[in-house]
Amino acid sequence: MEKKKIRKELKVSAIENGTVIDHIPPQSVFHVIRILNLDKIKNQILFGTNLDSVKYGKKGIIKVSKKYFESEEINKIALVAPTATLIVIKDFQVVYKSQVEIPDKIVKFVKCFNPNCITNHQNISTKFDVIDKEDLKLHCHYCEKITKKDDIDFN
Amino acid sequence: MKNRSLVSINDFTKNEHLKILNLAEKFEKNPTQNTLKDYVVATLFFEPSTRTRLSFESAASRLGAKIIGFTDAASSSVKKGESLKDTILTVSNYSDIIVMRHPQEGSARYASEISPVPIINAGDGSNQHPTQCMLDLYSIRKTQGKLNDLHIAFVGDLKYGRTVHSLVIALINFNATFHLVSPVELKLPSSVKRHIKDKKLNYFQYTDLNEVIPNVDILYMTRIQGERFADPLEYERVKNSYVLNNNMLDNAKKNFRVLHPLPRVNEISEDVDNNSKAYYFQQAKNGVYVRQALLTSILGVN
Numbered sequence: 001m002e003k004k005k006i007r008k009e010l011k012v013s014a015i016e017n018g019t020v021i022d023h024i025p026p027q028s029v030f031h032v033i034r035i036l037n038l039d040k041i042k043n044q045i046l047f048g049t050n051l052d053s054v055k056y057g058k059k060g061i062i063k064v065s066k067k068y069f070e071s072e073e074i075n076k077i078a079l080v081a082p083t084a085t086l087i088v089i090k091d092f093q094v095v096y097k098s099q100v101e102i103p104d105k106i107v108k109f110v111k112c113f114n115p116n117c118i119t120n121h122q123n124i125s126t127k128f129d130v131i132d133k134e135d136l137k138l139h140c141h142y143c144e145k146i147t148k149k150d151d152i153d154f155n
Numbered sequence: 156m157k158n159r160s161l162v163s164i165n166d167f168t169k170n171e172h173l174k175i176l177n178l179a180e181k182f183e184k185n186p187t188q189n190t191l192k193d194y195v196v197a198t199l200f201f202e203p204s205t206r207t208r209l210s211f212e213s214a215a216s217r218l219g220a221k222i223i224g225f226t227d228a229a230s231s232s233v234k235k236g237e238s239l240k241d242t243i244l245t246v247s248n249y250s251d252i253i254v255m256r257h258p259q260e261g262s263a264r265y266a267s268e269i270s271p272v273p274i275i276n277a278g279d280g281s282n283q284h285p286t287q288c289m290l291d292l293y294s295i296r297k298t299q300g301k302l303n304d305l306h307i308a309f310v311g312d313l314k315y316g317r318t319v320h321s322l323v324i325a326l327i328n329f330n331a332t333f334h335l336v337s338p339v340e341l342k343l344p345s346s347v348k349r350h351i352k353d354k355k356l357n358y359f360q361y362t363d364l365n366e367v368i369p370n371v372d373i374l375y376m377t378r379i380q381g382e383r384f385a386d387p388l389e390y391e392r393v394k395n396s397y398v399l400n401n402n403m404l405d406n407a408k409k410n411f412r413v414l415h416p417l418p419r420v421n422e423i424s425e426d427v428d429n430n431s432k433a434y435y436f437q438q439a440k441n442g443v444y445v446r447q448a449l450l451t452s453i454l455g456v457n
Contacts, residue, residue, distance in 0.1 A: 116280050118261035122239050139346075142261025144163065144282055146346045 012048040018065040020087040021077060026050045028081045029060035035076050035154050036069070043067050056083060076109055078102045079136065079152060102133045110138060113151035117143035126155070157455035160267035160274040164285045164321045169328040176293050178448035178457070179441070186444060190456050192219035197250035199242070200277070201228040201257040206417055206439065207277045207287070211254050214446035223249060240269055247272045252454055273453050281315045287416055288321035290445040294438040295373055298412045302326075308334035308367040311377035311397050311422060313343040318416040319377060320347050327351060333358035334367045338393040340384060364397055369406040374399070376415040376422055376435075401426040414438050 024032055029049040032038075038045055044065040053059035068088060069077070077084050078100040088096040106128040112119050119126045119142055127141035136149040156171055167175070196215040200208050203226060212222050223246075225231040233242060239257070243266045246253060253270060255263055256277040263276035263283070278284045296302050307326060309319050313335055323333065323343070327350050335343050335358060342360065351358050361367055368374065379397055384390040398421060399413065415423060415435040427433050451457055 112261075114260060116259050118239070118257075118259045118265050118279075121259055122265070124265055140261065142264045143259075143280070144346070145260065 011051050012046045012061050012063060014092055015044070015046065015063045015065045015089055016092055017090055018043070018063065018067050018088075019069055020089060021062045021064075021081070022059070022085045022087060023053065023056060023083050024049075024060035024062065024081040025056075025083060026058045026060045029062065031080045032060075032062060032077060032084075035080060036073055038062070038064060041067070072109060074100055075103050075106065076154065079106075079110070082133075082136075102130055102136070104130055106130060106138060109155050110147065111153045111155055112140045112143060112145065113147040113153070114140065114143050114145040117145065119143075156452040158273050159453060160263075160270075160276075161285050161449065161453065162263045162267050162274065162276045162279075163283045164288045164325045166285070172289065172292060172325065172328070175289055175445065175448045175452060176296060178452065179289075179293050179444040182444040182447040183441070186447065187217045189219040190451060191215060191454065194220045194252070194454060194456070195250045196220045196222050196450065197246045197253045198222060198224035198226075198277075199231075199246060199253060199255040199257075200224065200226050201231075201233060201255070201262075203227045204256050204278065206442075207256065207284075210439070210442040211275075211277065211286075211446050211450075214443045214450060217443070218447055218450065220450070224254075239266065243270050243274075252450065275449060275453065278317060281317050281320075283321050284317045284416075285321055286442070286446055286449060287318045288325050289449065290438065290442040291318065291322050291375070291414060291416070292325055293441050293445050294412075294414060294434060297441070298434055299372055299410055302329040304330050305373060306332045306334060306371040307373045307375060308336055308371040309343070309375045309377070310336040310364055310367075310399075312341045312379045312383060313337040313377070314341040315380075315383055316377045319343070319375070322375065323347055324350050327354050327356060331356065334361065334371055335359065336361045336364050336367055336397070338362065338379070338389075338397075340389065340393075341379065362396075364399065365403060368403060368411075369408070372408065372410055372412075374407075374411065374413045376413060376419075378418070378420055378422055398422055398424060399427055400424040401430055404430060404432055407432060 026049045047062040049060035050058050084100045086098055087094055108125045112126055128138035131137050131139045138147040215222050247270050252273050254275045254277050257279050260280035260282035263279045267274040313319050381390045411432050412434040417439055
């Protein structure tokens, strides 16, 4: 009874099984959808943006049925939506909840912004050290140039 | 240092830099030896370079090593579409050490990760040129008698000049004060300035070359390339303001020396060449001794 009442108030319906990405900065919702290739999968996806948030004022949320993210995907989320919370749902219950975290090292999925970096010319996985997590800065292990937040592009 | 690649100047510690300089001094006294007679040195120049390649080949030859390689990518299988990985793996079968220059940044780091023999980076795009840096350190120490507490001015293209980036990073270990003279478009990148700031050292930025000359020990000149400017008119406007000529040196300190990684085009006028404060040709000569020290240390033959 109690549970049903809460569910009714949700702007984005609950899912039975899957993952909820909550507290996404509103301007990043579509970016998150794109980098996770959610526009290309067959799962049911519910999302909302510019919703009221006690913590952040406004927020976005994405709920993906029957999908549990790998750590590489979670790292991607952290780079574009550092405030996001990841919630794993089973039988409508929260079984796991944690805030995403920007890792110290990033391997493979980010492109080096330097067009003359060897990783953009040969078949080589990129590697970066995260040298600033607040104002995101990635130091390329190969060309030693810094890819900044606004230059981040994904492989 | 045995079997370790040298890709970036920071791959070796300050103490290792000093060891190389000390060893280079010995080679300067006695440059012709036979210590590398059983070794093959490969020089892979994916982009042409005269000075660096000849200096390496001279260093290796004077130690009795055999040299194989190519002088530009057009004369190698790279032209047929061979990957860098395949080239490096193949050549490593034929040689004990690979010296490489490549137009793309990060190429030498990648090569060092896949190569079974050590790699010496002879320049990767606009990134690093550590052997030039070592010979610059050698030249600075030789002319000043020390490396600590010096005032060093860098002039010209500080944005793309890889020799500048490597040398700034190396001098951070020696409590240097940096005087950075460049057009606004070609200022030192923040990724390099970060190193100076991390060590809490002082740096000053200028657009006028005359201002720094009386106050510094070393003037490190570099070439400003027209193709770095989006606007050709802007290049025409700034290019002549970074030309050094002899009468500008009147107020320089006694120990003051002019360095330049060469090739020079017109940023140092020829009337400076005969001034005792001009050191760039001796600097180039020092490259041979420093490269001898690097080859023997990395091959583990001393």
